[in-house]
Amino acid sequence: MIRKEGKARWVYTCDLCNVRLTRPDQFRAIEAMQRHQRSQEHGFKVIGAALEPFVEAMSNIATAAASMAETVHAVFAPPPNLPHDPTLLRDRRKWGGR
Numbered sequence: 001m002i003r004k005e006g007k008a009r010w011v012y013t014c015d016l017c018n019v020r021l022t023r024p025d026q027f028r029a030i031e032a033m034q035r036h037q038r039s040q041e042h043g044f045k046v047i048g049a050a051l052e053p054f055v056e057a058m059s060n061i062a063t064a065a066a067s068m069a070e071t072v073h074a075v076f077a078p079p080p081n082l083p084h085d086p087t088l089l090r091d092r093r094k095w096g097g098r
């Protein structure tokens with residue numbers, strides 16, 4: 001965005017790159033803007049900003065898949081290896097110490 005901040009003080013700011021260029025007149029400010037927008041750094045930033053929702057969606061899908069895998073694991077996990085008979089649980093020779 002190009003703004004006039006004062007006499008002979010035209011400022012171009014790129015919010016994406018956090019870049020701030022000051023030129024003495026509007027035409028040089030426009031030229032600076034075009035030069036910046038053609039620069040590699042700005043291009044990569046634009047591409048990154050465009051891909052951000054996609055990356056976020058992919059990470060959401062990954063977390064959803066992880067939680068689903070956890071659920072499936074909880075459902076199909078084998079039962080704990082403990083006897084059904086509580087008297088066997090109280091038998092300390094086998095279940096917990098001497």
Ligand SMILES: [Zn+2]
Pocket residue numbers: 014015016017018019036037041042045
């Ligand atoms: Zn930029």
